[in-house]
Amino acid sequence: MCYTININLTRNELEKRFGAKFRDPASFHPGYYFNAFEIPDLPAIQTEDPESIGLLKWGLIPSWVKNAGAAREIRRKTFNARMETILEKPSFRMAVGSRRCLILCRGFYEWQAMGKEKIPHYIYLEEKPPIAMAGLYENWCDRDTGELIRTCTIITTAANSMMKRIHNTKKRMPVILSRDNEKAWIDPDLSAGQAFRYLKPVDEKQMAVHTISRLISKRGVDKNVPELVEPFSYNENTLW
Numbered sequence: 293m294c295y296t297i298n299i300n301l302t303r304n305e306l307e308k309r310f311g312a313k314f315r316d317p318a319s320f321h322p323g324y325y326f327n328a329f330e331i332p333d334l335p336a337i338q339t340e341d342p343e344s345i346g347l348l349k350w351g352l353i354p355s356w357v358k359n360a361g362a363a364r365e366i367r368r369k370t371f372n373a374r375m376e377t378i379l380e381k382p383s384f385r386m387a388v389g390s391r392r393c394l395i396l397c398r399g400f401y402e403w404q405a406m407g408k409e410k411i412p413h414y415i416y417l418e419e420k421p422p423i424a425m426a427g428l429y430e431n432w433c434d435r436d437t438g439e440l441i442r443t444c445t446i447i448t449t450a451a452n453s454m455m456k457r458i459h460n461t462k463k464r465m466p467v468i469l470s471r472d473n474e475k476a477w478i479d480p481d482l483s484a485g486q487a488f489r490y491l492k493p494v495d496e497k498q499m500a501v502h503t504i505s506r507l508i509s510k511r512g513v514d515k516n517v518p519e520l521v522e523p524f525s526y527n528e529n530t531l532w
Contacts, residue, residue, distance in 0.1 A: 293372050293459075294425075294446050294466040295328040296401040296508070298414070298521060299335065301422055306345060306396055309422045310474075312337050314345045325508070325515035326350070326397075328371035336444055337394040338429055339478045345396070348444035353432035354383045360434055363441075373428060373445045375467060375491040379484060384445070387428035389484040392477055394424040395446055399521070400466060401508060402459045412508045413458050414521050415501045417468070417494075424474045426467040426491060447491060454496035468494040 300322050307313055314320055319333070326332045333347035351367030370383050378384040399416030417423060429444040448464045455465040469477055473490045476482060505524040508515060 293462055293464050294400055294402075294448055295371055297326050297334075297397045298324050298399045298401070298416075299326055299397045300324050300521070301396070301398055306335060306422060310337060310345065310394070310396065310424070312343050312345045315341075316347070319347055320345075323516040324518065324520040329368070331367070334444060335396045336427060336429065337396070337424075337478060339390060339392050339480050342475070342478055346442065348393070348395075348427075348429055348442045350445075351443055352383060352387070352428060352430050352445040353441060353443045354386070355430055355432055356382075357432060358435070360436065363432060363434070367443065370445050372448045372464075372466075374464075375447050375449045375488070378428070378447065379488065384428055385484075387430055388487060390480065391429050392482075392487060393427045393429045393444060394469065394474055394478060395427040395444060397423050397425065399423065401504070402455070402465075403509075404458045405461050410509070411526060412504050412506060413501050414504045415455070415458070415499060417498055418500050420500075424469045424471075426469050426477055449491055449493050452493040452496045452499075454499060454501065455493070458501065465493055467491050470494070 303317055328350045334350050335345050336348045352370040353363045353367050357363045373384045378388050403410040403412050426447045427444045432441045447467045449467050451463040451465045456463050477490050502523040
């Protein structure tokens with residue numbers, strides 16, 4: 293799965309890399325630690341406005357959800373969308389056709405099960421460029437308050453060989469789009485069926501990974517620090 297990501301990127305880095313401008317530059321705050329369960333704002337480029345970078349709340353709320361209580365309940369189940377079922381699940385199948393997005397980040401975190409231990413890893417692309425993960429989005433209106441909430445989910449797929457060794461329980465990974473496929477994924481003329489073919493695991497040869505300290509697993513501490521992504525060695529030298 294993918295519940296924790298790193299968005300330590302400046303506005304200029306994102307705008308230059310993706311050829312889009314922030315709609316509200318002052319609202320974007322980079323950081324090393326974005327946890328889905330904290331419902332953070334994620335920078336994203338949407339089908340409806342491919343020239344702009346906006347912020348979407350992590351945890352997709354389908355447009356048909358009736359009230360805030362139901363919205364809170366469902367969004368905790370929609371941080372990720374499994375690519376194998378997005379054309380079937382009521383929460384996602386409408387968005388696949390017309391509300392696709394790029395979730396922008398630097399990398400993501402995953403834990404490897406080693407007996408009773410869980411060893412945290414930081415995963416990214418070689419040379420550490422900004423990444424575009426495949427996502428879906430919805431604009432949900434709270435009928436009681438009239439507030440419009442823009443939400444998203446990150447699509448996951450079967451793990452590649454490297455990620456199978458790291459995420460060795462669920463064996464999943466986020467869909468990382470190639471630069472050649474980014475614009476195609478958010479093309480409004482692309483059908484849901486056509487878009488589906490881009491949802492593949494990235495080649496592990498393009499990826500890099502290292503173990504990090506257990507700071508990321510601690511509660512009540514500041515995790516928005518460079519130490520979070522720094523390499524950390526464990527005694528278990530045969531982790532994977």
